[in-house]
Amino acid sequence: MRVLVVEDEKKLAESLRVGLRQEGFVVDVCNDGVSGLWSATENAYDAIVLDIMLPRLNGYDVLKEIRRRRVWTPVLMLTAKDGDYDQTDAFDLGADDYLTKPFSFIVLVARLRALIRRGTPERPNVVTVGTLRLDPAKRRVHRGEHEITLTAREYGLLSYLMRHAGDIVTKGEILDNVWDSSFEGSENVVEVYISYLRKKIDIPFGLHTLLTVRGMGYRLTPDQSGDDLPSRLAGSGVGRA
Structure with missing residues (x-):
């Protein structure tokens, strides 16, 4: 199971890389939105963990562009923002799940496994x-x-x-x-x-x-x-x- 983590907090990103690898995932990490967008659209992943507050290109714009390019990889948004509008915006743009910081690593793993089990969802037609x-x-x-x-x-x-x-x-x-x-x-x-x-x-x-x-x-x-x-x-x- 290959996962992309797009997170600018390097300590957290490295912690996720180590933890997810121990859980059996193959993990790629990007620390800004531009490199995250490139990886998400150029490589095949089973799931993407995407922070919202990213340098160079925020997570909302990364998600919007991923979906515009018809990449339907399941995306779990990971952020310190926890307002209802933030969640609504994320889901409206095509996110599949949402976690706020601080979060439980066990919960993150469980949600990633659930997303991967469901597979790439069929997206709505025009x-x-x-x-x-x-x-x-x-x-x-x-x-x-x-x-x-x-x-x-x-x-x-x-x-x-x-x-x-x-x-x-x-x-x-x-x-x-x-x-x-x-x-x-x-x-x-x-x-x-x-x-x-x-x-x-x-x-x-x-x-x-x-x-x-x-x-x-x-x-x-x-x-x-x-x-x-x-x-x-x-x-x-x-x-x-």
Whole structure:
């Protein structure tokens, strides 16, 4: 079993190298994000242990680039950061597990073995609703041929709506699935982000696919006018230099 450890704390990295070798793993170690990215994409590993706070290139960017290049090796994020948003960001980018420092070496080994037993997971395919496409692997969204730039929260909301296209989803369901469990704000935040999304996925294209169902929630529907989308783009100015 071959494992890559990307960790800038050299004492910890060496401790992991020694300990994992004693557990029967073959271990490569990198101390910065750039070399870690190179090793992760140029070599075959059964699992990757990846710190977030790395020099030269942080762990989030390393993970994002690994997945963009369609390398699906299981990744366990290892970091001193332990907020809900940190974990959510890691999982959204394609992490398979998460441990915070200080951690138990026994737990680390157990989780690595579990990841390796499960093997490389099958990654989700592109999700399509009408002319709207969302690629989970690349974290990119397109309406027709035009790429749409979204914030992390907007992306999470759109991903949830697209996976439930045609269904009415309530504010409560959206909060449960898009915001973390510690969120204590008003449900009205959903209305705000629905508005943000409409301004990016509908209004520039002359479409009305993200619907408000009064008293119930929201529903994303396929656009019925995909054939004339290029003319709509031209008329709206979207995509012009």
